[in-house]
Amino acid sequence: MKINTLIIDDDADWQKILTKFVQMNPLLELVGTCGSAMEGYAKMAELEVDLLICDIELPDMSGLAFVKSIRFAPCVIFVTAHRDYALDCYDVSPIDFLLKPLDLNRFLQSIEKVRQRLSVLPGAAGVEPYFFIRENHIYVQIAYKDVLYMKAQDNFLEIVTNRQSYLPIMSISKMEEQLKGDVFLRVHRSYMVHREAIQSIAKNDIVLTSGAIIPIGDQYRTQISGKHINGYLVSRNG
Missing domain, CATH: 2.40.50.1020 (LytTr DNA-binding domain)
Known part of the structure; x- marks a missing residue:
C-alpha cells in the first residue's frame, strides 16, 4: 500500500522540487499539490491523505495553524526556510521538520519515519482496535x-x-x-x-x-x- 501524499507550498519552484522528491520514492503516491491552506482543505475533503508535506509560511494561514485546525490530521512533515519555527512546529507532533534547501537523503529519512509510524497504527501490531x-x-x-x-x-x-x-x-x-x-x-x-x-x-x-x-x-x-x-x-x- 502506497502512502498517499499531499504537498502544500505556495512557491511554484518548491512545488516542483517536492513533487520530484515524492515521485522518486516508491513508497509515496502523490495525490495533489496546493498553493494554500484553503486548497489543502478542499483536497483533503475529497481525497484520502496519509502524509502532508507542508510549508509553514502560506498566503492565507500558516501551515502550523492549518495542521492544528484539522480534526484528524495525517502524518505531517513541515518544510521551511526558517529554522526559528522548529519549536513551534512540535506543538502538533509532526513526523519531521525539514529546512530548505532540502537534502534528498534527509528527506528519505523522514519518509522512513512516516513508514514506521503508519506500520504501528491501531490494528497493525497484532491487537485489533x-x-x-x-x-x-x-x-x-x-x-x-x-x-x-x-x-x-x-x-x-x-x-x-x-x-x-x-x-x-x-x-x-x-x-x-x-x-x-x-x-x-x-x-x-x-x-x-x-x-x-x-x-x-x-x-x-x-x-x-x-x-x-x-x-x-x-x-x-x-x-x-x-x-x-x-x-x-x-x-x-x-
Whole structure:
C-alpha cells in the first residue's frame, strides 16, 4: 500500500522540487499539490491523505495553524526556510521538520519515519482496535471489526454489531472524534458505517453486508467518493 501524499507550498519552484522528491520514492503516491491552506482543505475533503508535506509560511494561514485546525490530521512533515519555527512546529507532533534547501537523503529519512509510524497504527501490531462503552455500571469492550454501523438517536448513539446493539449516551460527533484510524466512514449527519461492512453504494443509500440500508447525506457524497471509492474503482459500466 502506497502512502498517499499531499504537498502544500505556495512557491511554484518548491512545488516542483517536492513533487520530484515524492515521485522518486516508491513508497509515496502523490495525490495533489496546493498553493494554500484553503486548497489543502478542499483536497483533503475529497481525497484520502496519509502524509502532508507542508510549508509553514502560506498566503492565507500558516501551515502550523492549518495542521492544528484539522480534526484528524495525517502524518505531517513541515518544510521551511526558517529554522526559528522548529519549536513551534512540535506543538502538533509532526513526523519531521525539514529546512530548505532540502537534502534528498534527509528527506528519505523522514519518509522512513512516516513508514514506521503508519506500520504501528491501531490494528497493525497484532491487537485489533477496540473501544469501551459503559452499560449498567459495566464497561463493555467492542471491537471495531464487529461494528456494522452507528446511528445517532437524540442523546444516544445506537451501535449495531454482528451480534447485538448498544445504546450509550453520547453524540455521533464525539464518537467520530474518539475513533482511531480510518476504519469508519461518516455517510450522513446521523450515520457512520464500517468501511468493510459496505456491500454496495448507490446515489442515495448504502447497502451493508447485513442487508441494512443506510442513507447518504448530501454533504457527505464527495467524501464517500474521495475516501472510499476513488483509487479503488477498477471498472465502470454506465
